[in-house]
Amino acid sequence: MLQPKADWYWYCDGQHLMLSLGQNLQFKTAYLPNRLINTPINKQWFNLEDTGHYSNLAEQLEACPLNLSSAELTQILINGVAALAFHKPVTLRSWYFTEQTHFGSNHQLASLENDIGKGEVLILEQDHNVATCMVISKSLSLHSDKQLNQFELIKVMKNRLIPFVSHSILLSQSA
Secondary structure, three states, X not given: OOOOOOOOEEEEOOOOEEEEOOOOOEEEOOOOHHHEOOOOOOOEEOXXXXXXXXHHHHHHHHHOOOOOOHHHHHHHHHHHHHHHHHEOOOOEOHHXXXXXXXXXXXXXXXXXXXXXXXXXXXXXXXXXXXXXXXXXXXXXXXXXXXXXXXXXXXXXXXXXXXXXXXXXXXXXXXX
């Protein structure tokens, strides 16, 4: 996993929010300018708040039993920080998902489920009843002809969140 450096900075290339990682390395986030607020016009340095978000998310993801490569983890972290720093607020869309009797998250990870399927999300922000989540599965179906792609955001009531349990934990508990 990459660690933030002093020469990292955000910018917009006209089509996507980008993060320069120094030494001619660029990271293209999943976010288009029309989904952003406070879009960086020129260089906007990766600041202390961004570094704090990056570290907090990394701590949560490293503590959970996800089998992520270093590159996958870095991709989730950078998109998560970009969403926290620049993404416009999203509207509540809980009705797409099944209400849960036992709900919550495990290391900021949860699943959302409906009649079509299930997908994993990372909780970026939450208050007592609502959570803003970033899809970390390849996609998350809302209904038969609408889905969210990886790294898109959704806001749901917390009673829709299924605490994340990895398959490796389930297998070891059944042995």
